[in-house]
Amino acid sequence: MADIFTTSSPNEWWRGATFYQIYPRSFQDTTGNGVGDLKGITERLEYVASLNVDAIWLSPFFTSPMKDFGYDVSDYCDVDPIFGTLEDFDNLLARAKELGLKVIIDQVYSHTSDQHNWFQESRKNRTNYQADWYIWADAKPDGSPPNNWQAYFGGSSWQWDSSRKQYFMHNFLSSQPDLNLHHPRVQDALMDVTRFWLDRGVDGFRLDVVNCFMHDPELRDNPPSGRPIEDVVRSFDMQDHIYSETHHETVNFLTRMRWVLDSYEGNKFTVAEVSSPDPFKFQREYTSGHSRLNTSYNFDFLYLDHLTGWSVSNSLSSWEGDPAHGWPSWAFSNHDAPRALSRWSEGMNTILHAKLYLMLLLSMRGTVFMYQGEELGLPTGNVPFEFLQDPEAIENWPHTLGRDGARTPFPWSSTEDYAGFSKVEPWLPVDPAHAALAPDVQEADEDSTLVFAREAIRLRRDVAPIRIGDLAFITAEEYLIAYKRIEGDETILCVYNLSNRPLEYDFDLPKERELILSNIGFEPANIENEIPALTGYWWKI
Template sequence: MADWWRGAVIYQIYPRSFQDTTGDGIGDLKGITERLDYVAGLGVDAIWLSPIFTSPMADMGYDVSDYTDIDPTFGTLADFDAMIARAHELGLKVIVDQVLSHSSDQHPFFRESRSSRDNPKADWYVWADPKLDGSPPNNWVSIFGGGAWQWDTRRRQYYFHNFLPEQPDFNFHNRDVQDWLLGTMRFWLERGVDGFRLDTVNFYFHDKLLRDDPADYRVKTEPAANPYDMQYHIFSKNQPENLAFLERMRSLLDEYDGRMMVGEVGESHHAIRMMGEYTSGNSLQMAYSFEMLGAPFTAAHFRKQIEDFFEGAPRGWPTWAFSNHDVHRHASRWARHGIGREELAKLTGAMLLSFQGSICLYQGEELGQTETELELFELTDPQGINFWPEPVGRDGCRTPMVWDANAPSAGFSTGRPWLPVKEAQAAQAVAGQAGVADSVLEFYRKMLRLRRDTPELVSGATAFFDVSEPILAFTRGGNVLCIFNLSPEARDVRLTGGGALALAQGAEHRGDILHLHPNGFAILEALEGVNVSDVSDPAKA
């Protein structure tokens, strides 16, 4: 099916932390292949692999030195082919992370580019002369701290890097760069991948005039923890030329049946609008949203993201997530809104999997996994190290998958894992939850089955009810009613036209009152004239 991705549930695998088969403490492709039966058994539609290409690992694979080979840490191209074959046997699509905005400084092309100002690759990266006083050409800053320009003594110029100095940005204004990168994507399409998750998809082009980014128009009372958040990045990224290149990428994918692209829109300003713009034309099929990966946990916030997207881009398509490899796990991030880890995990799982759009689940999310607390000496993430003690970086959500609490490293590896497996995380292991009726894992399996078996939950339009916080209530496709209590306190709503119950936690009917326990929810049939409203007189509840 050409549009299999529309409404699909994608399971994100962080390969370093999924399953190690060699004992070196780092996950690998053979380990992923061994665990695909588990993934397929959840009821998801696809897997997304974080970077696996050859890399010196300055940023855990997001610094690519060979775009058409597998890093030996993870295995070989033969291992990759075997994994693809097994995934397809199990009915799983395979999406790979494609990091195009920048390469590693160890890539042969950058080594050539920095060797002189007149070599064949001289204009393949973003180079600029210093100002007369020797300072960088403008005020652009790096996401990982400090300026975004690195001095190079060989060319006596600065090169641009949005991330680490070891991650120089490609010059997308050079057509040859575009053509070559499209060729690397073709390589993986020919090997059978079903799609690409495009890292930092709005970072490809920079302003040719190298104009300064202005200060963030949102007034701050004190400096941000990361200076990057103090600028409005209208010149260092988010350029209009991006769309034309995305259309070239789409033309490439259209040569193959049933392939897709989901772009990571890394933007703190107007992100929903940009997601709609990138998915409404002949470019991306989907855009991945960061808008639910932060702190807000209110009905109004979730409603606004969904309504804003579909009102602004009725022909676009979003991908929603609550956790990933770059943010604190939501079971910890939103813990104060729950009465317990399991109750909150089930509430958020039911809520996310009832949203209109495609859904991305991060490995361990189906276990109710929590953030790992790490000491400075345990960190590997350059962002966490540079900004210690706050923000603490990304290692806490990247610790290994836990399979069996009674096995060494919770079944992840027979060796010392690259990040520690701590007791709090091991306690959530798969073996202790599989087959246990009220476990978070079994709940996710039920909810995923309900979504897959209910067309309205896959593709039905959303209509929200005007209900006071902390209640989020809406219908999908007019036939499915979803009501959630985003609170550690009980709440009542008036319900008319609610039919058979499909799935619930802490929900009781009392006449026309639906009593929701703390973190309670109900997904049920929506009958004609269905309505959810506030209880005007608490005494009636």
């Protein structure tokens, strides 16, 4: 038997929990403006609770000019009118609590909108109270930027400001200036934001791009990445970003934030987003022990083009269970990545594929994040170029798919206009293929992906080995995976064939076994010889 990866820390509510990510712009429109809103989420919370998930994660709904659709915050402590009001948020929170759902929200501490009052004050001159709340630097003698840093969305990370006669740094859009988190007063202000939402009753936070929180104060040039030019889409890809992000003092800020969260009752939760060529190093650093963040959002599968047993084994085996290494989290799809079904099923997008990927995700040791529509088996939505909204997609078209295909409106109805999402044309088009997968169709079909998802999530919630058990690999081949989840004297055997053909196996399948879940609903007669194509099984042994 392979090494056993253990769950040795106390069982806080979030360990092994299933989170359901809601992208507010695209969940439910109640105001008739084509954009989803907080009231719409509240109206649909019974549906979310029916999935048997433990918690929801809300993407940004804060005041914003929406240049990056809410990740450019102009007021951290208010709701953008397009989404509603603070009262609407309070009502949403109260309804979620009634339904037994925890609620975490996004926090974007790396940068703000250039419309934020902090930045408007900072850019006035070099001597005001907030002058150094952002990252300002003089031009080189020839007028060029202070260094060679490149932004995620392409081009220089520096934008000239005529008021200050200086450049300011931005890791993303030029309208998203980076905060100077090295400054104690900036940290104080962000801790006030943290307390504002904790005081309203949220259960924790997902922290956007934690690796971008702090930079090298010396502003040293990043070295070249050495990537072949034919593999490069963005100028960003041509550098190793060792100075523009992942500064070692980030850990001190996270420790301070954890202290604030721990001063509240209820085991408040934090999950870090870490986007880096070597994310595991920083995921461990940001979550190790019990004085930093609880877990880190894992990108191993979000941009993976081809799913194999090797990739699953490599990822799951990276988190051995030592508290010093933190607690893992897993996601196959989200608002930034093409949906897993489209990436891994070679265009087939069948119910078998959708159920198989759900089973695999839900049997992983760690905390699970599902994305809205994953329970329906939605493929990536088709968004023609003329309807694109994502600035990254427009800038890099047609070399990247962008993010809009994952952000299309949720299809609530197969018969209503715009799939029941809105009464008017939505901000992104509804893919007709999505409307055919709406809950009103799937609710009536006992073999649907939705019905299956509810049962699989319920089992994860109720079966201790699946939720919090240790993990022991039996085999991990190119397309065949088998591992055990173990808690006390209970063991669940999980086996998956990811290929389009039957596969023989060389491990012992226990004679005494009870099938508790399969994406085909039964155990084939020839299971003693081979695992049928595109099938998954959970056996109690």
